[in-house]
Amino acid sequence: MSIKRLVNKTARDIISVSGADASKEGIITEVIQTVFLDVMKKTDISCVDAVNLCCSPDQDLAHKIAEQLKQKEELLISSLMSLR
Numbered sequence: 001m002s003i004k005r006l007v008n009k010t011a012r013d014i015i016s017v018s019g020a021d022a023s024k025e026g027i028i029t030e031v032i033q034t035v036f037l038d039v040m041k042k043t044d045i046s047c048v049d050a051v052n053l054c055c056s057p058d059q060d061l062a063h064k065i066a067e068q069l070k071q072k073e074e075l076l077i078s079s080l081m082s083l084r
Contacts, residue, residue, distance in 0.1 A: 040076050
């Protein structure tokens with residue numbers, strides 16, 4: 001399932017469960033997107049810290065893994081931003 005579909009489905013589920021006004025779907029979707037971005041940023045920081053910790057003797061490997069994580073982060077951010 002794409003991020004956009006997941007965010008939209010989650011917003012609809014929240015409206016359904018909470019009985020919120022369906023006109024609030026846009027606001028709820030924005031809140032969910034913000035949460036996704038926050039979680040992704042915190043996860044990225046944790047992953048980079050873990051890579052640096054476990055791979056510190058091999059800094060070249062640590063750097064390569066950190067770069068791959070950064071690319072994935074940028075892809076995720078662009079996907080989330082396209083939802084807006």
